[in-house]
Amino acid sequence: MTQQRNSTGLGGVAAGDGLEGKIALVSAASQGLGYATALRLTAGGAHVAMFSRSVTRIAQAADRIAEATGQRPLALTGDIRIADDVRRVVAETAEAYGGLDIIVHNAGGPPAGSFEALRDEDWQQAHERNFLSAVRLVREALPHLKQGGGSIVNVVSISVKQPLGGLILSNAYRAAIVGLAKSLADELAPYGIRVNNAAPGRIATERIKELDAHQAKTQDRPLEEIERGSLQAIPLGRYGEPAEFAEAIAFLASDRASYITGATLQVDGGMVRAIQ
The missing domain is CATH 3.40.50.720 (NAD(P)-binding Rossmann-like Domain)
Structure with a gap:
């Protein structure tokens, strides 16, 4: 039976996932x-x-x-x-x-x-x-x-x-x-x-935050501007989880x-x- 998505961020994990016992x-x-x-x-x-x-x-x-x-x-x-x-x-x-x-x-x-x-x-x-x-x-x-x-x-x-x-x-x-x-x-x-x-x-992790901060500093641009530019480059319009x-x-x-x-x-x- 497929589980419902919960607060851990896990999606439905069905039987036959191909990982059992590995x-x-x-x-x-x-x-x-x-x-x-x-x-x-x-x-x-x-x-x-x-x-x-x-x-x-x-x-x-x-x-x-x-x-x-x-x-x-x-x-x-x-x-x-x-x-x-x-x-x-x-x-x-x-x-x-x-x-x-x-x-x-x-x-x-x-x-x-x-x-x-x-x-x-x-x-x-x-x-x-x-x-x-x-x-x-x-x-x-x-x-x-x-x-x-x-x-x-x-x-x-x-x-x-x-x-x-x-x-x-x-x-x-x-x-x-x-x-x-x-x-x-x-x-x-x-x-x-x-x-x-x-x-x-662009997955929402600490690594991405560090890279955005580095880019903002080296380019002397606001962090928010860097983040907006990154989002505009992603067709789905968001960072991944x-x-x-x-x-x-x-x-x-x-x-x-x-x-x-x-x-x-x-x-x-x-x-x-x-x-x-």
Whole structure:
């Protein structure tokens, strides 16, 4: 029976969601898109482990999900930039649940800035956080995923379809993830492992607030003007909600997307006009 939408932002989760009994690991999940994803996967019947750098925030996030769904995810602490942490959270997830079927790679966006404003350190940090973290997460999860097939979903950005001004680090490293996913989709298909990307546009999170504030400051324009301009660029006329983006992740991760691999799904209200 389909559930009615409630105050958690969850839509109707029907039987046959394609997630029941799956074991999932979601990174950077204490807030924003990662949290919304962990909530949606749990609501869909998956056994979820979620991790972030903050012991307190990840525990509180797991508590909120337990209150909303009746099931508490496994709350782990780890830094997506640190290889030993990634290795540990994957091992702890597999040990707690007896395997691993789904990994959702999510990492905080790199700082805004133009090419001339960024230093080697900025590029190196973005490389560690936004690209190498995906490589490490897949590498550690792969032995578990090979046992029965599974799904890898990367959270990228619409910058992989249309580069965004003032976000050169994101433009470069999000696109690198898409290239990695395309290669992995080919290499891992014989094991029944699918690899896809979900590309959010203007989703109402703290990250968007930070980017709007940065743009207002660098352009010496009122924040309200920046926000109005962003809304005008979106055919649906509004920012998306994290729960709406999480639906895309849940679909790509689930058995409902069993014939989809190597794809990038835009969740942007029509913001990107590119045909390809």
